[in-house]
Amino acid sequence: xxxxxxxxxxQKEAPADEAAKNATLLIRAGYVHKExxxxxxxxxxxxxxxxxxxxxxxxxxxxxxxQEMIATNLQRKELWERTNRWSDDVVDCWFKSELKAGGEVxxxxxxxxxxADMMKNHITSYKDLPIFIYQFQNKLRNELRAxxxxxxxxxxxxxxxxxxxxxxxxxxxFYEASKIAYxxxxxxxGIGDDTFITFAAGGAFTxxxxxxxxxxxxxxxxxxxxxxxxIAINEEVLNDDTLKELGVQKDDLEAxxxxxxxxxxxxxxxxxxxxxxxxxxxxxxxxxxxMGSYGIGVTRLVGVLVEKxxxxxxxxxxxxxxxxxVHLVGLNLDDKEIKDYAEGVYASLDNKGIPVLFxxxxxxxxxxxxxxxxxxGMPYRVVVSKKTKEEGKFELTNRTTxxxxxxxEEELYNHL
Amino acid sequence: xxxxxxxxxxQKEAPADEAAKNATLLIRAGYVHKExxxxxxxxxxxxxxxxxxxxxxxxxxxxxxxQEMIATNLQRKELWERTNRWSDDVVDCWFKSELKAGGEVxxxxxxxxxxADMMKNHITSYKDLPIFIYQFQNKLRNELRAxxxxxxxxxxxxxxxxxxxxxxxxxxxFYEASKIAYxxxxxxxGIGDDTFITFAAGGAFTxxxxxxxxxxxxxxxxxxxxxxxxIAINEEVLNDDTLKELGVQKDDLEAxxxxxxxxxxxxxxxxxxxxxxxxxxxxxxxxxxxMGSYGIGVTRLVGVLVEKxxxxxxxxxxxxxxxxxVHLVGLNLDDKEIKDYAEGVYASLDNKGIPVLFxxxxxxxxxxxxxxxxxxGMPYRVVVSKKTKEEGKFELTNRTTxxxxxxxEEELYNHL
Numbered sequence: 001x002x003x004x005x006x007x008x009x010x011q012k013e014a015p016a017d018e019a020a021k022n023a024t025l026l027i028r029a030g031y032v033h034k035e036x037x038x039x040x041x042x043x044x045x046x047x048x049x050x051x052x053x054x055x056x057x058x059x060x061x062x063x064x065x066x067q068e069m070i071a072t073n074l075q076r077k078e079l080w081e082r083t084n085r086w087s088d089d090v091v092d093c094w095f096k097s098e099l100k101a102g103g104e105v106x107x108x109x110x111x112x113x114x115x116a117d118m119m120k121n122h123i124t125s126y127k128d129l130p131i132f133i134y135q136f137q138n139k140l141r142n143e144l145r146a147x148x149x150x151x152x153x154x155x156x157x158x159x160x161x162x163x164x165x166x167x168x169x170x171x172x173x174f175y176e177a178s179k180i181a182y183x184x185x186x187x188x189x190g191i192g193d194d195t196f197i198t199f200a201a202g203g204a205f206t207x208x209x210x211x212x213x214x215x216x217x218x219x220x221x222x223x224x225x226x227x228x229x230x231i232a233i234n235e236e237v238l239n240d241d242t243l244k245e246l247g248v249q250k251d252d253l254e255a256x257x258x259x260x261x262x263x264x265x266x267x268x269x270x271x272x273x274x275x276x277x278x279x280x281x282x283x284x285x286x287x288x289x290x291m292g293s294y295g296i297g298v299t300r301l302v303g304v305l306v307e308k309x310x311x312x313x314x315x316x317x318x319x320x321x322x323x324x325x326v327h328l329v330g331l332n333l334d335d336k337e338i339k340d341y342a343e344g345v346y347a348s349l350d351n352k353g354i355p356v357l358f359x360x361x362x363x364x365x366x367x368x369x370x371x372x373x374x375x376x377g378m379p380y381r382v383v384v385s386k387k388t389k390e391e392g393k394f395e396l397t398n399r400t401t402x403x404x405x406x407x408x409e410e411e412l413y414n415h416l
Numbered sequence: 417x418x419x420x421x422x423x424x425x426x427q428k429e430a431p432a433d434e435a436a437k438n439a440t441l442l443i444r445a446g447y448v449h450k451e452x453x454x455x456x457x458x459x460x461x462x463x464x465x466x467x468x469x470x471x472x473x474x475x476x477x478x479x480x481x482x483q484e485m486i487a488t489n490l491q492r493k494e495l496w497e498r499t500n501r502w503s504d505d506v507v508d509c510w511f512k513s514e515l516k517a518g519g520e521v522x523x524x525x526x527x528x529x530x531x532a533d534m535m536k537n538h539i540t541s542y543k544d545l546p547i548f549i550y551q552f553q554n555k556l557r558n559e560l561r562a563x564x565x566x567x568x569x570x571x572x573x574x575x576x577x578x579x580x581x582x583x584x585x586x587x588x589x590f591y592e593a594s595k596i597a598y599x600x601x602x603x604x605x606g607i608g609d610d611t612f613i614t615f616a617a618g619g620a621f622t623x624x625x626x627x628x629x630x631x632x633x634x635x636x637x638x639x640x641x642x643x644x645x646x647i648a649i650n651e652e653v654l655n656d657d658t659l660k661e662l663g664v665q666k667d668d669l670e671a672x673x674x675x676x677x678x679x680x681x682x683x684x685x686x687x688x689x690x691x692x693x694x695x696x697x698x699x700x701x702x703x704x705x706x707m708g709s710y711g712i713g714v715t716r717l718v719g720v721l722v723e724k725x726x727x728x729x730x731x732x733x734x735x736x737x738x739x740x741x742v743h744l745v746g747l748n749l750d751d752k753e754i755k756d757y758a759e760g761v762y763a764s765l766d767n768k769g770i771p772v773l774f775x776x777x778x779x780x781x782x783x784x785x786x787x788x789x790x791x792x793g794m795p796y797r798v799v800v801s802k803k804t805k806e807e808g809k810f811e812l813t814n815r816t817t818x819x820x821x822x823x824x825e826e827e828l829y830n831h832l
Contacts, residue, residue, distance in 0.1 A: 007549065009537065009538045035492065041485065041488055065421070067422070067460045069457065070466075099558065101453070105511075114451060114457070122446075131423040145517070146517075
C-alpha cells in the first residue's frame, strides 16, 4: 500500500474529550475515528488490525471444532422476557427501539437466548450433540460511562461462542479445550505471558467461571495473581474457601490492574430449560441441553495491545496483527533516480509477499516521516535514500528495540 | 466439511409466516434462521455465501482504488439534524434509541453524514482528493413491511461506497468506473446478462441517478427495458423528455419485474456544504467536496440468486458463491470397504483444494441424501457407492442441467 494513496492522515492531537491512551494513539495514527464516546469507526489500517485478530481467533476456534455463523443485532422482546433478561432492572445495558410495524425490539448485547432458540430447529436427538458455534458480532451496550477508548465500547466487536452438550461431561471437555484455545490466541497476539486464567464467580451450575485477565495499567479490573504459580483470582471470589481450594496463601498473591480479554461461563441446563431447548436421550426422554458461553473482546484486544506495547513515540504492533510488517520510508524522492530505486524495492518486497506500507510521498520532510512511522507502529522500518543507495545498503529498524542495522538487499529479504 | 459435523439440518417446511421463496428455500436448506420478519441469522452455509459475495465485491472495489473501512451502527442525532435527515417525517426508516448517558442515538440506515464528517480530519487540500471508501455494513432499517425474505431486510448487509472529489470531472470519472466495476460484480455472480443499468431520478446536481436492476419475478420494481439496446428506465423518469434524450421509443420498451441490486448517486456539493466538508483549492479558496454514494445489496443478492436460479427441487448456486463446489454423497457407508473408499475420495478432493461438502452420514437413506443435496444446491454432486466403486467410476451430476456422467477418477479431477 502506498501512503500517498492511504486517505488517513496522522494527527498531532486527539479530540480533547478523549482520555484513553489507546484511543488517543489510534486516532492520532489514523486507525480509528471517534464517532462518539465509546463508539469508533475503524479506518483502513484499524480494520486490518481487527481482521487479523479475528483471523487468529477464527483459526483457533475452528481448530476445536466450532462453526462460524452470524446472528442478528435486532432482538425479540418476547424471547428475552422468557429468560427474565429483558427488563432494564435486570440488564442495564440494553438499547431498545420501537418497531414501526408495532412492538419493541432490542439491540444485541449478548446472544445466548436467540442462539439457544435457533438451535431448536437443529437439535432433536443426543446424536446431534455436541455442537459449538461462534460469531464475530458487532455488539451494542448502552454503557453509562465509556472512558476507556476501544477497551470499553458502546459498540464493539466480540467473538462469542456457545456450546451445546448432552451433559456436564461433554460440556467440560469443550470448556477445557476452549481454555487451551484461548491461551493459544493470547500467545499468538504476544500477551500470553501476561494473561492469566482467572477464577471468577460461577453460577447455579458451577463454583467458578473463568476470566482471561491481561496485566494492563489501563485495565478496569484488579486481579490477585501469583505469577510463579500462574494462579489468578478475581476479587469477587477471593475468600478463605477459594484460597484453600486452590492451595494458595493470600500473601502469595499480588493485586494487579488487569483487562478482561475473555471469559468462559457454564450455564448448565438453565438456559435450555428457560428457552425450551431439549434433546431426546437414548431412552427417548426429553433432557435440557447443557450450555456454555465463551467470549473474546476483539476490539478491546486492539486497545490492550496498544496500551501494553506503545512507547512515548507511538504504537508498537506485534507482528501477528500489524497492518503491514514493513514501513518502507523513501527519502530524497524528488530525485528521479532515487524514486525509481525506491519503487523497485517496494515492488520487490511486494512480490515476495511481504506486507509493506510504502511512504512514497516526496513532499514530506524526513523527520516527519520518521515520527509518523513511529506513531503508526509497523514492526520494521526500512529506509531507502540517496545515502543508502550509494552505500548499497538498507537501514532496517526494529520498532520494538529501536535497533538499526545496515543490510544488503539479500540480507534484508532474508531477515524479513 | 463433513455433513455429519455441520450442525444445520434441512427442514421439510419453512415457518408458516414466511411468504418469500428465497427465504423459504434458505431456511429449509439450513442457510438462514428467521429471527423475525425481515431479520435473519446467517448460519454457517449462509455466511459462506455472504462472504463469497463480499469477496467478489471487495476485489472489484479495490480494483478501482477504493479503500475498505467500517463505520459504526450508532449515529449522532446532531449530525443528522444538520442535514435535515433525523426527523421521522423526512426519513421513515430510523431505529432510534435512548442513550443511558442522556440523549438519543440512531441506528445506521446509511452513512453519508458520518463519513463526510469523519473526512474533515483527512481532507484539507485538493492534493488529498480524490478519495474513495467503502464498507460492508450491517444496516438497520425500520421497514413497515418485510415480506420479501432476505431481499428486503430490516437488518441486512450492504456494501456502501462514497467518493470525495474536487469537482464534477473527477467525480464523473469515478462514477463511470464504478458502473463498470458494478457490472463486473454482477457478471461474476452470473446475473450480468439480466442486470441493467437503469436511469432513475437524480437530484439537485444531476438529471439521473443509476440503479442496477436485475430481472427477477420476486423483485419489487417495474423497470422498462430494451434488452437489445441494453437500455433500462425506472418508471419515475419514464417521460417524453427521457425517451427523447435516450433515443428510444416507449413501444420498444418492455415492462419487467426487477430487483434493485445496486445504485449509484451523485450528491454534487450538497452534502459537503451541509456537513461542512471543504478543501482548499490551488488558490487557497474553500471549496465544498463533491460526493457520490454507491450501494450494492449484498444479502439482497443472495435472495436474488436463489429466486433466479432455484428450481422445484431447491437452490442452485452459481459456482462463484456456492459454499462448496462439490457435494460428495456417500452411499452404502455401513460397508467398511465403501466407507474407506469414500473417505479416500473426500481426502483427494480436499487435497486438490476443491471445496467439498461430504455427506458421510451412514444412517440416512439415498433418496433423502439426493433430495437434500438438490435442496442445498451445490453446483456438482458426486456419488460414491458400492456400485460406482465396482465400476471404478464416479457419478457426477451438474445441479443446473441435471446431466449425469460416469467418469474415471482422473476424468473427475480434471473436470472439477
